[in-house]
Amino acid sequence: MDPWRKLAGASREDIRRLQDNKLHSFINTCLYPFSPHYRRVFDQHKIDPKTIRTVEDLKYIPFTSKTDFLSSDQKPDSFRDFIFQPDKDRIRSCWPATKLLALVFSRALRGASYVEDRFNQEFRPVFMTFTTGTTHTPVPFVYSNYDIRNLHISGDRMLKLFDIKNSERVVNMFPYAPHLAFWQVVFGGFASCTLILSTGGGKVMGTEGNIATLLKMKPSVLLGVPSYVYHVMRVAKEKGCRMDFLKKVVLGASKIPQAFKLRLAEMLASMGAKDVSIFGTYGFTEARAAWAECPTGLDVSSGYHLYPDKEIFEVVDPQTGEVKGEGEDGELVYTALDARASAVIRYRTGDFVKGGLTYEPCPYCQRTVPRLSSDITRLSNVKDLNLSKIKGSLVNLNHFYTVLSEMPSVDEWQIEIGKKNNDPFEVDELNVYVAAKDGSNLGKIEDDIKKQMLLTTEVTPNAVHFLPMSEMVKRLEVETANKEKRIVDCRPKE
Template sequence: MAQYWNPDMEKLDRKSMGDLQARKLRAMVRDRMFRYHPFYSRTLRQPGIDPQDIEGIEDLRKLPFTTHEDLVADPESFILAPVERANTVPRMLASRFQYLFYDAVVGNSRIRQIDEYYPVTTFDTAEGVPIYLSKFDMGIFKELCGRAAICAGLTQMDRYQNAYPYGQNVDFWHSHYMALMLRIFAMKTGQAGPREELAAAKRLNPTVIACDPYYLCFIAKAAGKELSKLRIALLSGSTLDGPLRSRLKGLLERSGASPALVDSYSVPESKQSMPCCPGGPGYHTFPDVHVWECVDVKTGEPVGEGERGELVFTSIDGRGTTLLRYRTGDIAEGGIVYGECDSCGRTVPRIMGPIVRRNGDLAGDIMRGMLDIDGVRFASIGRSRDSRLTIHIQGEAEARERASGMAERLCKGKGAIPAFTMGP
């Protein structure tokens, strides 16, 4: 029997879901972004745009798209920030009751405003662009992590190995809070390397491991029986297409493991990661926080249900970095579907993969090449805001030389600039 973290949201019928999204969208556009958002307060005042025309999600097409270039140019201008209120006390209360009034009303209001709007942390995109979260956002994020954990099939009895790299990346923190919200015993390795991961697994005997699928390939290649108790592999950070899924499954079976491969689609700009459920395809979205659209890559017009298109999202809840009609650059080959999931029964919209990058997947091409080179023990890729790739390679000297040459050729073909670090 399927389990739910928040059945009121996860089992909502389509009409009620549309009404909820419309109400939240109106409040976000009219009451917050139009008044308090540095970027959209200008955008929503352009000729031909009237925030009052945004009645429901079908009216989103009346708004212009936001691009990755807009966000990179000035990330701080996308922080929702209310105008500061003057800390004044009415003259009639400027007496011995002044402090009582200030502490009880103005002071508490100020604290609530800080908790709601003041950024306390960031998630960084692949290029290092900061996406800001307030304490209010962190509350939403934890709730969504709880929902994702149940959707992915986790239980409190699991033993959980979080093998994502430490840092301001959404995958690490999403994995961390998935375990924390379900009170699962968890170990966070910080992506120390395959040998170190297996040493940790030998102590933990994990039933769940969370990491990038390419990283799990390197771990499985070096594994003996350390992963034999795995029942779920939570995978995000790289596209888990058919060939990679088959390859990973074979490597795990060779080490005595046959876990369910549960893929997630992470979007740092949206401050969330959306999981599949173990028995069915499709990334389960959170419709009370975002509206997802699928549009034609060339025309920008919405496509039909289940049709291929570029994914676009709009924030309808949350503070910090908030975005309207943000073009992710990701193509959903199966579009977005709205029916009930045959496996888990959730009625939330589902994004149907595989997900491909509009401008290609250079990092994925390089990592596939690394797996094919004997003697490469481990490889990872990072990206800076100027699009420079930092490629780390561990293994035998000859293998490292061949791997770096392969990566340089692929980067040259895409106009990218690689920088290498090497290790034995």
């Protein structure tokens, strides 16, 4: 039985008490005994796991980063050290007497095969998803049946946050792949007994197939990657299709600016879908879960509602690692509380959240769980650009999302960073590729882009190239890739 209803109304003190207890138990009965990586970390830093009793004690544990998962010549399978490896000796030495006694009774009453099956259900890997490999080589993360049940739980909680009834029809256009977004929707549908048709996105059925599916099934709810959902709706509009059956659109696996929500809603309204609710979600493979907004107006975000019985989030200073206070900006750090086949703690996501965490009740749904600001950007999108031979500039490319998404005459866009004349020793070049709306003044668009980029980032692009929509779709790989290629760095790797 999922305690979500009770948890969503719990006091801040009760939630913190729950997290303290779960953290201490998880580290001492699962993480330290069974994770080779974290046992090594604790031992090397002389950390007694029994001393980690509260959320505040997390500061004594070193951070985990993406580089810890990456393979090297010395460690070709680094990710394996994060997979739990339970054995009898570790259980005997680490588990408390009460837990050992319960194990003995189970064995005596139900037999050794029952106990073995319980361990297999809880810890043995049976499923796998991968990171998308946007910034590094894709890394696998494994799930036991216990973890898959947690995926059911988080999916069901998200559908409740969206106020989706199990009588509604849903179409899932996330790409069919071993990635979190697709499977989170699938398992959420199973858990909530909701009818969901998963098309597999553009790679499986193509844009025409997805449009035909929508018109045939007439779902009230549509889920998918923002760029692909927008692309499908744009093509459907060109065909004169009506989408008046759509009531809710759920977007994930990519940043969702407020301007994008408003533009998508405007397009849907022109196709007969009035007063559509558009939700953002946030998730990452290492957590094996996703979080969601609750219903609000399009011009405001409730923030992502978290699951305090499943994880702990911290916000830290990206340079010093100092834990920030409530509502302060910083890098997001994740700690699992209820994982089994594998787990990470104090994991630096590389995501910068403006507005941090809040523990105040949600003003829109009144749930009391912690919420994460939806203003999240990738730290890896802060690039060192040597645009002249004199000096370089540290440029936050995330600002380009805001600049270009808010331009009504820009339908699609892409940023490409390269070297002048493709010479690795030359200065960097920044080019903008744009598909403009029909009838737009291209000269004015170019001037506006250069002025707004200079104002926002203190950098002017070397050139603005205008392309037909068909070519832009190919450049972005909207129909074929798991995530669109919005910012492309073509410079040689050092």
